[in-house]
Amino acid sequence: MTAHVRIEGLHKSFGSKPALRGVDLAMRGGEVFALLGRNGAGKTTTVRILTTLLRPDSGQVFVAGHDVLRAPDRARSAIGVSGQYAAVDEKLTGFENLYLVARLYGMRRARAADRTRELLARFHLDTVMHNRAGSYSGGMRRRLDLAGALIAEPSLVVLDEPTTGLDPQSRQNTWALVRDLAGKGTTVLLTTQYLEEADQLADRIAVLEDGAVVAEGTADELKRMVGGERIELVLTEARDIPAAEQILAEIGDTVPHVDESARRLELRTESGQIALADVVARLNMRAIPVLDLGLRRATLDDVFLALTEEPAAKEVPA
Ligand SMILES: Nc1ncnc2c1ncn2[C@@H]1O[C@H](COP(=O)(O)OP(=O)(O)OP(=O)(O)O)[C@@H](O)[C@H]1O
Ligand SMILES: [Mg+2]
Structure with missing residues (x-):
């Protein structure tokens, strides 16, 4: 397998507290990969390292052949990211928020404006694009932030808990968007605490627990593992x-x-x-x-419970 994303031996501690204890992950191009884990498992820490926002204590990260730790600028051009908390500037309009991102990616004015309008329409924000983002609902902010992640047509899109706090309709829309992206060949890494989301959406799932990957596979493989x-x-x-x-x-x-x-x-x-x-x-x-x-x-809930509550269950062979 030529991996589009390769993470090897990632260690990261905050002070004396280890957040990641040797995380290895590989993602194929065009696949939806879910990093599943409960609060504090290390999902955001992994995502921040992968997207050049944080340096690990040790380990290696490659995205589309770029060494993320040695050449972060080059890697960044291949990555679009939407953080756990929507990062929009409330004082700017929806249009201005996206246009700014497009310009930061080095697009010329006309191209930046076109791309901005295109994404605002796609995310159903075109009717409110000249209102200040401060007046947007949580779901609208989230959509604006997602749109920002797609501006530069990255080959890897990283979404940290993209549906947390969304209503069921917006969640469905986000799922449709992820499927659409993957269908067009974009690799999508998403983190989630929702088993159903991983089950529905992900080609493969890694379960992160206490800073380590405790299981990895398709939803079916994981279910078979708990038997x-x-x-x-x-x-x-x-x-x-x-x-x-x-x-x-x-x-x-x-x-x-x-x-x-x-x-x-x-x-x-x-x-x-x-x-x-x-x-x-x-x-x-x-x-x-x-x-x-x-x-x-067996459901993914059973997998999750077996992996995170009864250490003995980890020994059950696939
Ligand atoms: N900047 C930081 N300083 C200190 N500790 C941190 C920092 N960031 C994360 N941690 C700790 O590292 C561990 C992993 O945190 P992380 O944010 O990666 O978890 P998560 O899986 O994203 O959780 P959640 O589902 O709550 O978002 C936690 O124990 C957290 O308290
Ligand atoms: Mg997090």
């Missing part, structure tokens, strides 16, 4: 929890997960339908009433 299916059971009566837990424990070779307050029990199983039938038979035998009972495939 099997889940039997989910919601009881009518809380007093039946111990009996139902015992039934699940007898059937599965893993320990059932119990959520007492929701009267919800869950068991991982490799023999889905057969195990489910067995559960039903045993529940009936003891006349335990059930509110909800079903079988489902």
Whole structure:
């Protein structure tokens, strides 16, 4: 694989506190890559290093063949970035904000104005382009910031939590934009805390936990890694929890997960339908009433929980 983006052995500490502890990542040209992790996992730190805004303590970063640490200026021309918090100048209009970015990228006046209008239309900001950005809603600011990342037609677009704080409609629009970009051959790296977003959008996902990549693959590969299916059971009566837990424990070779307050029990199983039938038979035998009972495939939520809560689950082979 000739990687469009290559990150190797990235270490970064803030004072004595390590934020990145040896991060390796590779992205193919034209793929959507999601960096998934909860608060403080190291997503923004990775993104800032990749986009030349922060220097690592050690490691190497290459984008489109440019050495990001040795030749940041050249690398920058290949990268468009939209930060975790929309960076727009409130005193300037939407048009002026984008035009300024275009000029900073060295475009001539006419070209800069054309490109600015084109992107304002694409992001549905053309009707408000002469209003000050200070009057824009959060979603509009976010869109303006995204538009800025695309000004110079970069081959890599980096989006740090692009949909955090967006309403469902704006989120869908952002997803459509990401798909569109990737369809045209742009590599997109996005960070997210939303499993669904990574699942829907990303060709490949890396799960970052405590400054290290703890798993990497397609959504399906990650789901297969935690394995099997889940039997989910919601009881009518809380007093039946111990009996139902015992039934699940007898059937599965893993320990059932119990959520007492929701009267919800869950068991991982490799023999889905057969195990489910067995559960039903045993529940009936003891006349335990059930509110909800079903079988489902592993979700990215299961992957995430397995990786970030039970260290032992990391040993499960793919
Ligand atoms: N400038 C800084 N100074 C000190 N510590 C920092 C700095 N930037 C990040 N950190 C620390 O490094 C760790 C990783 O932070 P980072 O911002 O990369 O996480 P994140 O995955 O982007 O989290 P979030 O989802 O909250 O945006 C955290 O413990 C954070 O407190
Ligand atoms: Mg962050």
